[in-house]
Amino acid sequence: MMELTERSLWLLALIESSPYVNGNTRLQKYALLSTKIVLENEEKYEDWEPNDFGGFSRQVGLEIQYFTKNELIEQDTVNSSGQEHHRYSITKKGRELIKEFINSKRETYDKLKTITNFYFKRPLNDLLTDTYTLYPEYTSNSKIKHIVRQTLLKRTLHPNLQYVVPFTTKQPDLSIISSTEHVNAFQFQDERIREKLSAMIGLKSIPKIESNSVKKLSGILENRITENEVDAIEIVSSVRGHI
Amino acid sequence: MKKIYIDTNIIIAYAVGPTKEKIQYPKAEKIFKQIEDGEFIGVVSTLTLTEIIGVLRTLIGREREKMLTIKEHDQNEHVRHEAKKIYDEIIKILLTMNNIKFEEGKMSNFQTILSDGFELISGSTGFQKFHSTCGICRQAYKSSNYKQILVADILHALLAKDTGCDELLTFDGGFRGIIGHEKIEPLTICVK
Numbered sequence: 440m441m442e443l444t445e446r447s448l449w450l451l452a453l454i455e456s457s458p459y460v461n462g463n464t465r466l467q468k469y470a471l472l473s474t475k476i477v478l479e480n481e482e483k484y485e486d487w488e489p490n491d492f493g494g495f496s497r498q499v500g501l502e503i504q505y506f507t508k509n510e511l512i513e514q515d516t517v518n519s520s521g522q523e524h525h526r527y528s529i530t531k532k533g534r535e536l537i538k539e540f541i542n543s544k545r546e547t548y549d550k551l552k553t554i555t556n557f558y559f560k561r562p563l564n565d566l567l568t569d570t571y572t573l574y575p576e577y578t579s580n581s582k583i584k585h586i587v588r589q590t591l592l593k594r595t596l597h598p599n600l601q602y603v604v605p606f607t608t609k610q611p612d613l614s615i616i617s618s619t620e621h622v623n624a625f626q627f628q629d630e631r632i633r634e635k636l637s638a639m640i641g642l643k644s645i646p647k648i649e650s651n652s653v654k655k656l657s658g659i660l661e662n663r664i665t666e667n668e669v670d671a672i673e674i675v676s677s678v679r680g681h682i
Numbered sequence: 683m684k685k686i687y688i689d690t691n692i693i694i695a696y697a698v699g700p701t702k703e704k705i706q707y708p709k710a711e712k713i714f715k716q717i718e719d720g721e722f723i724g725v726v727s728t729l730t731l732t733e734i735i736g737v738l739r740t741l742i743g744r745e746r747e748k749m750l751t752i753k754e755h756d757q758n759e760h761v762r763h764e765a766k767k768i769y770d771e772i773i774k775i776l777l778t779m780n781n782i783k784f785e786e787g788k789m790s791n792f793q794t795i796l797s798d799g800f801e802l803i804s805g806s807t808g809f810q811k812f813h814s815t816c817g818i819c820r821q822a823y824k825s826s827n828y829k830q831i832l833v834a835d836i837l838h839a840l841l842a843k844d845t846g847c848d849e850l851l852t853f854d855g856g857f858r859g860i861i862g863h864e865k866i867e868p869l870t871i872c873v874k
Binding site: 629632633636637639640641642645646647648649650652653655656657658659660661663664665666667668669670671672674675676677678679680 | 689690691692693694695696697698699700701702703704705706710711714715717718728731733736737740741742744745747748764768769770771772773774775776777778779780783784785786820832833834835853854855856
């Protein structure tokens with residue numbers, strides 16, 4: 440029978456505790472929250488570091504590869520909101536392997552299951568926002584703080600969106616909502632539109648600000664049209680319906 | 683720093699260049715220079731971006747000689763495709779430009795916008811214009827029309843106010859009809 444460390448068994452139990460886990464980011468955040476909230480007195484992953492999407496454990500990533508290779512979990516590629524990601528679920532072999540472990544740790548496992556099921560039907564943004572505000576020490580390298588800010592603002596405006604994370608009395612750190620720290624070169628917090636526009640024109644990421652780009656726009660149409668004169672007011676008015 | 687909403691005609695005038703847009707280009711150039719120098723934040727709305735696509739398609743469609751060389755059933759696709767190529771270039775430049783903020787509306791709901799828009803249209807005044815040349819081909823052609831605020835102009839003004847802009851900059855005199863209207867205050871409209 441395959442030998443796994445106790446922390447590996449907990450990770451496998453985490454995947455077993457909900458029907459499936461959608462995406463690496465969600466899996467990492469489940470692992471982070473369960474490590475900090477439920478597995479305090481258990482053997483757990485300690486290599487958490489600030490990454491692009493908040494807290495990240497390389498060991499967890501490697502473990503998932505090991506589980507997949509040994510058919511303890513299944514990894515499907517699914518399309519959600521126009522993006523492809525991995526969906527992880529436990530196999531029969533994996534379930535058999537941790538059956539006894541779960542029975543021996545029933546109370547802790549039930550708490551773990553409460554956490555994963557609490558977030559199972561919630562959007563990823565909620566999970567990200569909770570991990571960011573409960574554990575801000577892992578957000579220094581984040582590229583998605585603007586998403587968390589927007590979620591927090593929505594919660595502020597709509598009290599019905601507020602909730603308490605199970606098993607924690609830790610106060611969320613809301614400084615991210617008023618932070619003036621620039622997560623990248625775009626100081627106006629319009630990253631969401633920039634991301635959308637960048638994707639629309641086929642770019643994988645938002646282009647960086649350049650010092651000479653104003654000049655690039657000047658006369659960009661000049662050689663694309665043969666008309667000798669273009670009246671900017673007239674052409675825009677015609678598009679607006681005034682001929 | 684002031685937030686100033688940039689109307690579509692300013693971006694188009696600057697993109698057309700000094701040779702073919704002799705009247706508006708120098709003013710557009712000055713505005714973009716001010717943005718570049720950080721004198722104010724230039725706000726570009728998604729409504730403006732939508733109109734840029736429309737303008738580009740109109741310009742490509744006017745290329746009569748070129749269009750006649752294209753098979754009839756390919757002409758629509760040609761216009762769409764060529765306009766998209768230029769649009770992508772323009773968006774990429776705007777994305778890399780300093781002191782440009784993109785906006786798509788924030789606080790107002792559609793009902794409020796329509797209600798305010800109705801009041802603005804009802805209360806606005808236009809002005810009578812007489813022409814002696816065709817606006818497109820510049821041939822002698824006598825005509826007259828009543829220049830007035832358009833629904834799209836109203837939407838721009840309300841969007842500018844909604845996104846917290848201090849000012850709306852435009853070349854279009856039609857906007858004069860709503861200057862000082864209570865529905866757009868405290869936004870200032872500046873016709874250059």
